[in-house]
Amino acid sequence: MGEFIRSVWWMIVSLGVLVTFHEFGHYWVARLCGVKVLRFSVGFGRPLWMRRNRAGTEFAIAAIPLGGYVKMLDEREVEVHPHERGQAFNHKTVWQRIAIVAAGPVANLLLCIALLWAMFVLGRQDYSATIGRTTGMAQAAGLQAGDRVLSVDGRSVATAGEASMALTTAAMDRHDARIEVRDSLDQAHTRSLPLSQLPAGFNERHVLALAGVGWLSSLQPALVDKVLPDSAAQxxxxxxxxxxxxxxxxxxxxxxxxxxxxxxxxxxxxxxxxVLRGGERLALELTPRQGKDAQGAPVWQLGIGFAQASAPAYDAKLQYGPLAALPAALRETARMAGDSLGMMRRIVTGNASLQNISGPVTIARVANVSAQRGADWFLYFLALLSLSLCIINLLPIPILDGGHLLYYLIELVKGSPLSERAMAAGQYVGLALLAGLMGLAFYNDILSLPLR
Structure with missing residues (x-):
């Protein structure tokens, strides 16, 4: 229960920060353009707290912390007095409306850069991309324990996480990965890992294991901690x-x-x-039995569990001075954006599984884990989530900011706004698409939960 409460708390904190910045972007540019803002709400539903400023804007925190909105004076939604028409959103030029709508995603982009800058100044501790063990494909390719991965397909990697992402991307694209390494004798080598030979329908989360690569930081001895009753090993x-x-x-x-x-x-x-038992090597005859894993999928089991190893000490740190941290933050933002857009493209083309789409349950769990790992990791998580919010909102789906921007671009081309009927139809399509994506995200979240 404590883990659940912490996860919910850190999700609320994370979404609260990101939504506030997103909506403030809309609010700030709307005020600059002379639009009257009726309400600035963080969250949906019944307001839990509300204050009104001198300009008549209501600032609210609502009960459902999964988003927010800025409600502006608009003749299409409320009756507008003649003397206030100049402050109505629908009376602004198309370029002003574009600026107001785009300001939310831009605010999230700027927040991402700021968070990464703070992370780099603070210094993010991580694990180096040092190989601890190779088997099968990786061993045949010439990779060895002690090799430190420097780049994958020409892309420099500094940590095991970055190297894992690059290898997984190569596997999804079905091409062999060119890996530059430096061995334990400080000699540089280039290896080719034939990821194109992975079987069709492979599990994208197990690419490293299928390729035979084990990072030094993830090695854990196979020390039996418990034996389940009525199991093959009992x-x-x-x-x-x-x-x-x-x-x-x-x-x-x-x-x-x-x-x-x-x-x-x-x-x-x-x-x-x-097994080794008391200094003696024993050969034990066992027959696995088929059972179910934590997600309910069939799996072969002996009925043994391993001791939970303590996390190894970090052996890498990404840190820059205040000035050098800015270009580093910009480079990291560009890399993260490229990875996110690349993943979306692969999902659409079928090169990546739909299981890569996650929802609030996953966000809550990752938020909690990141917060427990320290301020550096939590800043990185917030930056990644802020960038994701920016990219998702720019998708040309009606009801999202990107859908509204699409309407305004069409207006620029045809010289007049779209009809109310066309925009209403687009809203229904957008709601259907968004509901489908949310349903898929929740489905994947539920599948990822361990069964009790």
Whole structure:
């Protein structure tokens, strides 16, 4: 319950900050253009708090913290007195309306840059892209433990996270990755990882495991912590056993156990699980049983669990002085935007799974994890979420800012506004698209929740 409350709290904080900046962008430019703003609300539904300023604008915090809005004087929505028509949104020039609508996403973009600048000045601790273990494809490509990845397909990487993202992108695009590394003897090498050979329909979240790459920071010994009752391992495997081989395949980390158990189960029949117990190496005969994982999917199991390893110490830090942090923030913003747009393109073309679309449940969980990792990681999370909000709002979908901008661009081309009927039809289409995206996001969120 404590984890749930913390997740909800950090989601509210995150969305509250980002929505406030987004709506303030609309509000500030609207006031500059002489538009009367009736209400500035953070959240939807019944107001929990409200104040009115001298200009007559109501500032409110509402009960549902999943967005916000700026309500402006507009003859299409409310009756406008003749002496106030000059302050109505619909009486402004098309360029003024474009500026007001675009100001929200631009505010989120500027906030992203500011947050990344603060993160770089503070310094973000991370894990270096140092390989701890290679198997299969990666081993055949010449990658070795101790190699430090410098770039993937010409794109420089400084951390394991950046390298993982670059390799996953190459796998989704079905092309081999050109990897520049520096080995433990400080010698530079270029390797080709044949990611195009991954099987069709591979799980995009398991690209590294399928390619045989294990980062040094993620290695965890296969030390048995518990044995489930009425399982294949009960009475055979003991807590404290260190698994060193399964069916003749060497085991160097806990992450290798599940794939080997799956291979053993699919083969059928018993297999030998070798363990170290009290300094003695034992060969134990076991037959996996088919059960269900945390998401309810079928999986081969022995019925063992591993001790939760403590997080390793960070071995990389991205930090700049106040002046150098600005161009670094701009470069990182451009990189993040490219990754986000690239992912959208891959989802549309079918190169990426729809499971990459996440909703508020995932946002809440990631917000909580980022906050627990420190201010540097939480700033990075906020920056990424702010940029995502900017990009999503610029999509040409009616009801979003991008849809309104599309209407105004059409108005510029044809010389007159779209008819009320056409805009109303667009709103219905936009609502349907948005509802579909939200439904898919919630569906993916629910699937990601562990079953109890």
């Amino acid at each position: 009475g055979v495997v003991m807590p404290g056993d260190l698994i060193v081989a399964i069916d003749g395949q060497r085991i160097e980390g806990a992450d290798q156990v599940t794939p080997q158990i799956r291979t053993l189960g699919e083969r059928g029949g018993p297999g030998m699980v070798e």
